[in-house]
Amino acid sequence: xxxxxxxxxxxxxxxxxxxxxxxxxxxxxxxxxxxxxxxxxxxxxxxxxxxxxxxxxxxxxxxxxxxxxxxxxxxxxxxxxxxxxxxxxxxxxxxxxxxxxxxxxxxxxxxxxxxxxxxxxxxxxxxxxxxxxxxxxxxxxxxxxxxxxxxxxxxxxxxxxxxxxxxxxxxxxxxxxxxxxxxxxxxxxxxxxxxxxxxxxxxxxxxxxxxxxxxxxxxxxxxxxxxxxxxxxxxxxxxxxxxxxxxxxxxxxxxxxxxxxxxxxxxxxxxxxxxxxxxxxxxxxxxxxxxxxxxxxxxxxxxxxxxxxxxxxxxxxxxxxxxxxxxxxxxxxxxxxxxxxxxxxxxxxx
Amino acid sequence: xxxxxxxxxxxxxxxxxxxxxxxxxxxxxxxxxxxxxxxxxxxxxxxxxxxxxxxxxxxxxxxxxxxxxxxxxxxxxxxxxxxxxxxxxxxxxxxxxxxxxxxxxxxxxxxxxxxxxxxxxxxxxxxxxxxxxxxxxxxxxxxxxxxxxxxxxxxxxxxxxxxxxxxxxxxxxxxxxxxxxxxxxxxxxxxxxxxxxxxxxxxxxxxxxxxxxxxxxxxxxxxxxxxxxxxxxxxxxxxxxxxxxxxxxxxxxxxx
Numbered sequence: 324x325x326x327x328x329x330x331x332x333x334x335x336x337x338x339x340x341x342x343x344x345x346x347x348x349x350x351x352x353x354x355x356x357x358x359x360x361x362x363x364x365x366x367x368x369x370x371x372x373x374x375x376x377x378x379x380x381x382x383x384x385x386x387x388x389x390x391x392x393x394x395x396x397x398x399x400x401x402x403x404x405x406x407x408x409x410x411x412x413x414x415x416x417x418x419x420x421x422x423x424x425x426x427x428x429x430x431x432x433x434x435x436x437x438x439x440x441x442x443x444x445x446x447x448x449x450x451x452x453x454x455x456x457x458x459x460x461x462x463x464x465x466x467x468x469x470x471x472x473x474x475x476x477x478x479x480x481x482x483x484x485x486x487x488x489x490x491x492x493x494x495x496x497x498x499x500x501x502x503x504x505x506x507x508x509x510x511x512x513x514x515x516x517x518x519x520x521x522x523x524x525x526x527x528x529x530x531x532x533x534x535x536x537x538x539x540x541x542x543x544x545x546x547x548x549x550x551x552x553x554x555x556x557x558x559x560x561x562x563x564x565x566x567x568x569x570x571x572x573x574x575x576x577x578x579x580x581x582x583x584x585x586x587x588x589x590x591x592x593x594x595x596x597x598x599x600x601x602x603x604x605x606x607x608x609x610x611x612x613x614x615x616x617x618x619x620x621x622x623x624x625x626x627x628x629x630x631x632x633x634x635x636x637x638x639x640x641x642x643x644x645x646x647x648x649x650x651x652x653x654x655x656x657x658x659x660x661x662x663x664x665x666x667x668x669x670x671x672x673x
Numbered sequence: 674x675x676x677x678x679x680x681x682x683x684x685x686x687x688x689x690x691x692x693x694x695x696x697x698x699x700x701x702x703x704x705x706x707x708x709x710x711x712x713x714x715x716x717x718x719x720x721x722x723x724x725x726x727x728x729x730x731x732x733x734x735x736x737x738x739x740x741x742x743x744x745x746x747x748x749x750x751x752x753x754x755x756x757x758x759x760x761x762x763x764x765x766x767x768x769x770x771x772x773x774x775x776x777x778x779x780x781x782x783x784x785x786x787x788x789x790x791x792x793x794x795x796x797x798x799x800x801x802x803x804x805x806x807x808x809x810x811x812x813x814x815x816x817x818x819x820x821x822x823x824x825x826x827x828x829x830x831x832x833x834x835x836x837x838x839x840x841x842x843x844x845x846x847x848x849x850x851x852x853x854x855x856x857x858x859x860x861x862x863x864x865x866x867x868x869x870x871x872x873x874x875x876x877x878x879x880x881x882x883x884x885x886x887x888x889x890x891x892x893x894x895x896x897x898x899x900x901x902x903x904x905x906x907x908x909x910x911x912x913x914x915x916x917x918x919x920x921x922x923x924x925x926x927x928x929x
């Protein structure tokens with residue numbers, strides 16, 4: 324049985340995809356900018372012998388070899404990093420053309436893309452933030468001390484060591500931790516470290532590069548945070564794929580997500596359903612998870628759930644109800660679904 | 674699924690990935706060539722300029738550093754020094770023949786020798802130079818505030834930009850030039866520097882005279898200056914974008 328629930332509002336969906344595009348362009352044009360001076364330093368200045376990270380090329384013996392070096396550790400990365408294979412043989416280039424915007428080496432172009440999409444990223448993020456703060460959606464995944472206590476349990480659940488999920492509400496503790504840290508820590512930091520590189524802003528805000536330990540430190544941190552964004556994105560996409568790629572993508576395109584519910588077509592579904600309810604405390608009903616971001620008034624329905632039905636009684640119920648939906652004494656998931664559908668339509672027609 | 678089918682599938686996925694990547698690369702590159710799209714991207718420049726200047730306000734001083742923080746190495750970037758005979762000969766004579774010409778929309782056009790400039794009130798500052806490429810270096814600069822020159826030549830009300838004409842050229846012979854507006858021209862740290870780290874400005878760093886404009890990136894800091902022109906618009910100079918690098922796609926507003 325499938326229950327379609329309206330999970331993501333229009334603004335969330337639109338800003339999600341704009342954000343995805345903006346982050347992709349920002350990362351790729353950022354690599355283009357990095358290519359102009361592929362070394363990172365700590366402090367205010369860039370003494371050539373003090374780079375802690377370099378993605379560059381050597382041409383000893385006339386042969387161009389690309390390398391990646393971080394502190395004392397060096398790796399030959401010819402063909403991928405430092406030197407790219409071209410028609411004319413390996414050519415020095417920190418990040419290869421297929422991962423930079425624009426593809427050919429042009430710092431000015433990279434800067435144009437970067438600064439334009441930085442505006443898109445910020446304005447889009449503000450729209451998301453203001454809209455979802457106003458409607459209370461953001462509260463659902465704000466990481467709290469309560470969630471922090473549940474993180475180990477959630478990790479164990481993901482590792483399949485623990486049988487039940489400690490999830491409460493729509494987002495589990497790890498999701499809350501990930502989203503909260505990306506939205507409220509990573510994003511402000513990457514914006515500030517980017518702005519810390521601006522000579523104009525530095526005239527009025529000396530603290531801006533100072534808070535990162537100097538302008539070159541700000542540049543290095545900007546670069547490192549980029550990889551935190553990239554790893555978040557990979558983790559995000561991995562989870563999207565693992566938890567039902569089609570369903571997840573549909574919910575972020577159309578808003579509708581298919582919740583797992585009891586399979587009514589299967590005989591004995593209600594027994595399974597009830598057993599599940601008995602196992603779980605009544606406060607964490609399936610319906611709670613069903614609730615769509617914009618629907619609050621559906622909550623009372625959970626009171627009608629058979630949270631504490633005696634096992635003996637249950638058996639009688641199954642024989643009656645297993646064959647026909649119409650005889651189910653409970654409010655069926657389908658009825659609940661109707662409520663959501665109406666609400667979602669309202670939201671859409673706004 | 675047998676092994677060959679698996680290989681085939683893996684190959685197909687890899688192929689699709691590569692096609693997607695090279696497709697993206699081509700798409701980005703062709704967008705980059707598209708004038709209309711480019712002008713959309715370029716709209717960020719004006720937004721950055723307005724917002725940043727609004728946030729900072731006028732005449733806020735860039736951070737100044739201590740003697741100990743001066744960089745051991747300062748990359749001499751950009752075009753090679755002018756290679757004319759006159760330039761080399763004059764360098765040997767401590768720039769006795771060199772004159773800074775001030776022209777354009779000014780009430781009193783003038784020509785200043787290096788000695789003239791050195792006799793004017795000077796400013797010394799230890800500041801950080803930020804290159805558009807990403808590196809930074811700290812040096813000590815001494816020179817004449819641009820405002821001192823402006824007081825002497827009296828720009829007319831029509832003048833809106835200060836254009837710096839330089840002696841260095843690129844491989845194709847294009848002369849370096851730069852332009853700034855009056856807001857940055859009046860900035861206290863905007864100086865015409867003739868000394869670097871307590872020595873006469875080295876040839877690699879723009880001798881005899883270079884601009885220091887601490888609100889903007891390195892390419893605005895014109896070196897090897899021979900003429901300063903006050904203009905209402907820079908449309909008619911070279912390719913009309915207001916500077917050598919600007920003519921090649923870099924932002925005129927280099928505060929970011």
